[in-house]
Amino acid sequence: MIHSYHGLVKISLKNEKILIVKYVNFFHKSLKEKFIKRCLKMTIYWNEKAECMPQEELKKLQGEKLKKFAHYVYNNVDFYHKKFDELRIKPEDIKSVNDITKLPLTYKTDLRDNYPFNLNAVPMGEIIRIHASSGTTGKPTVVSYTRKDISDWTEIMARTVMASGITHEDVVQNAYGYGLFTGGLGFHYGAEKVGCSVIPISGGNTQRQLMIMQDFKSTVLTCTPSYALYIAEYAKKEGIDVSKLALKKAICGAEPWSDNLRKTIEAELEIDAYDIYGLSEIYGPGVSIECEEKNGMHVWEDFFIVEVLDRKTHEPVEPGEEGVLAFTTLEKTGMPLLRYITYDIATINKEKCSCGRTCCRMSKVTGRADDMLIVRGINVFPSQVEAALMTIPGVAGYYQIIIDRDIIDSLSVQVELTADTFSDEMKVLENFKRDIELKLYNILQVRASVELVAPGTLPRTEGKAKHVIDKRTKNI
Amino acid sequence: MLKQISVFLPNQVGTLFKLTQILMDNDINMRAISVAETADFGILRVLVDQNKTEECVKVLKAENYLSLITEVIAVDVPDKPGALHDITRILAEERVNIEYLYSTLVKEKAIIVIRVDDIDKAVNILKKKGVKLIESKEF
Ligand SMILES: [Zn+2]
Numbered sequence: 001m002i003h004s005y006h007g008l009v010k011i012s013l014k015n016e017k018i019l020i021v022k023y024v025n026f027f028h029k030s031l032k033e034k035f036i037k038r039c040l041k042m043t044i045y046w047n048e049k050a051e052c053m054p055q056e057e058l059k060k061l062q063g064e065k066l067k068k069f070a071h072y073v074y075n076n077v078d079f080y081h082k083k084f085d086e087l088r089i090k091p092e093d094i095k096s097v098n099d100i101t102k103l104p105l106t107y108k109t110d111l112r113d114n115y116p117f118n119l120n121a122v123p124m125g126e127i128i129r130i131h132a133s134s135g136t137t138g139k140p141t142v143v144s145y146t147r148k149d150i151s152d153w154t155e156i157m158a159r160t161v162m163a164s165g166i167t168h169e170d171v172v173q174n175a176y177g178y179g180l181f182t183g184g185l186g187f188h189y190g191a192e193k194v195g196c197s198v199i200p201i202s203g204g205n206t207q208r209q210l211m212i213m214q215d216f217k218s219t220v221l222t223c224t225p226s227y228a229l230y231i232a233e234y235a236k237k238e239g240i241d242v243s244k245l246a247l248k249k250a251i252c253g254a255e256p257w258s259d260n261l262r263k264t265i266e267a268e269l270e271i272d273a274y275d276i277y278g279l280s281e282i283y284g285p286g287v288s289i290e291c292e293e294k295n296g297m298h299v300w301e302d303f304f305i306v307e308v309l310d311r312k313t314h315e316p317v318e319p320g321e322e323g324v325l326a327f328t329t330l331e332k333t334g335m336p337l338l339r340y341i342t343y344d345i346a347t348i349n350k351e352k353c354s355c356g357r358t359c360c361r362m363s364k365v366t367g368r369a370d371d372m373l374i375v376r377g378i379n380v381f382p383s384q385v386e387a388a389l390m391t392i393p394g395v396a397g398y399y400q401i402i403i404d405r406d407i408i409d410s411l412s413v414q415v416e417l418t419a420d421t422f423s424d425e426m427k428v429l430e431n432f433k434r435d436i437e438l439k440l441y442n443i444l445q446v447r448a449s450v451e452l453v454a455p456g457t458l459p460r461t462e463g464k465a466k467h468v469i470d471k472r473t474k475n476i
Numbered sequence: 477m478l479k480q481i482s483v484f485l486p487n488q489v490g491t492l493f494k495l496t497q498i499l500m501d502n503d504i505n506m507r508a509i510s511v512a513e514t515a516d517f518g519i520l521r522v523l524v525d526q527n528k529t530e531e532c533v534k535v536l537k538a539e540n541y542l543s544l545i546t547e548v549i550a551v552d553v554p555d556k557p558g559a560l561h562d563i564t565r566i567l568a569e570e571r572v573n574i575e576y577l578y579s580t581l582v583k584e585k586a587i588i589v590i591r592v593d594d595i596d597k598a599v600n601i602l603k604k605k606g607v608k609l610i611e612s613k614e615f
Pocket residue numbers: 291292293298353354355356357
């Protein structure tokens with residue numbers, strides 16, 4: 001069984017197609033198709049004109065779009081109108097893409113301050129969808145989409161899906177959560193647009209995932225990387241022979257993962273796994289995706305301007321340097337964002353990719369410039385935990401968040417009991433614990449187990465207490 | 477009626493060891509003991525010499541243990557079939573709810589310690605039915 005095709009592509013190209021046929025049967029199933037495509041130089045694009053546009057032309061296009069966009073936000077969003085006035089700039093000052101640094105930055109706190117709809121540029125009558133993700137407090141971060149936004153996002157997701165080599169022949173088992181979270185519906189629309197057979201199974205119920213995967217002959221799995229690994233482990237436990245599955249690929253995202261984890265998932269499920277990036281504030285999944293080269297994630301630059309900024313000053317860094325990513329949503333009409341600071345740390349590579357796509361590539365996200373945590377693909381802020389605890393009478397101000405990963409993430413919150421909340425009856429303590437767990441789930445949208453601890457046992461530190469112990473890094 | 481001390485026990489190695497050490501150092505004798513536990517914590521319920529109850533809570537508090545005093549009933553149960561049943565029947569008939577109970581030996585007699593939701597009502601009806609309750613002075 002051959003697990004790498006790189007050398008063979010060269011040999012086969014020199015020695016005509018007959019050799020391709022000769023070699024291909026030795027390939028592992030996840031590589032067969034890719035090998036043929038590479039030999040025949042057959043990259044399939046969803047939108048070749050846009051994806052392979054010469055870089056100069058792309059830059060010009062971005063400039064044109066940015067000019068229009070500056071006018072649009074200035075004229076339709078009070079928040080930006082005020083920001084422009086404060087900075088003493090006019091939309092007319094934007095003449096090319098390089099002028100972007102004159103424009104105001106947008107922070108997550110701005111979204112919170114304008115909760116839920118004050119950053120919208122259109123009346124509610126024009127909004128056709130609302131998604132939400134975690135906010136830094138008890139309130140979520142809300143994103144409103146117009147019909148154009150949904151259609152643009154679908155275009156972006158169609159490109160994204162095809163960039164990883166998926167075609168209309170594929171059966172896509174979409175195990176991202178459907179709901180306020182953008183993962184499920186984002187993939188759904190994109191894969192459907194491409195013409196894939198989409199199974200909207202959503203997350204969870206692994207037994208059923210595997211049954212459907214076997215019976216429907218799913219060729220693509222979309223879910224968080226930790227869930228992909230969990231499915232692999234579960235299959236092993238159930239004695240399912242993964243080499244008999246039709247599964248060829250997985251698109252994994254919504255949480256950071258290492259190349260090591262990729263290798264494990266690929267080996268365990270005998271597939272090809274791709275990384276995808278996105279955030280709900282900027283549509284959702286599909287802001288960038290790995291192509292079959294797996295060497296950075298292509299950012300769809302005709303829809304976004306991506307900047308890399310210094311994590312403290314928020315000034316642009318030197319080309320190629322690491323920093324915080326900021327996105328400008330050139331085409332968004334519902335909730336347009338200028339230079340939105342993601343707090344995700346990464347680098348940008350502007351070199352042309354050998355897949356033929358000209359848009360830049362971002363590296364894996366290497367960290368966060370704020371205290372956001374990602375647990376089972378869901379964003380969690382320590383301040384949300386605090387906000388949830390504050391609403392429960394009798395909970396002392398001390399808490400500690402512990403995150404661990406045993407294939408999938410576990411989140412537990414230690415809470416100190418007090419003289420007021422302690423009882424000699426087990427049921428009282430268990431109800432108290434359950435109340436906190438329910439409250440946390442309502443705010444975090446991810447299950448957290450509460451551990452009651454004795455008073456005075458959680459660390460008290462001067463100033464900002466260290467509330468988070470993340471034990472995952474060593475396991476990733 | 478007796479005063480029972482309940483102590484919160486986080487699920488960690490040595491928690492109980494430290495506690496028994498403290499009681500020993502303070503010359504406090506445990507007369508009855510029971511532990512209720514879940515996966516991540518436990519509640520220790522203990523009867524000490526009744527005149528030492530307040531002192532015991534004070535000592536525990538000084539050592540950062542979370543504890544509280546609850547009033548419980550202790551009954552002298554004859555060693556024969558159905559003895560406990562008589563008591564639970566009386567309480568059930570009067571709709572008094574038993575939260576938990578445990579047994580212990582006091583002066584070679586088997587006694588049952590009962591925590592109910594309405595202790596005054598329980599004491600009254602048990603006395604009326606002639607059940608012998610153990611008072612704190614004879615404990
Ligand atoms: Zn590429």
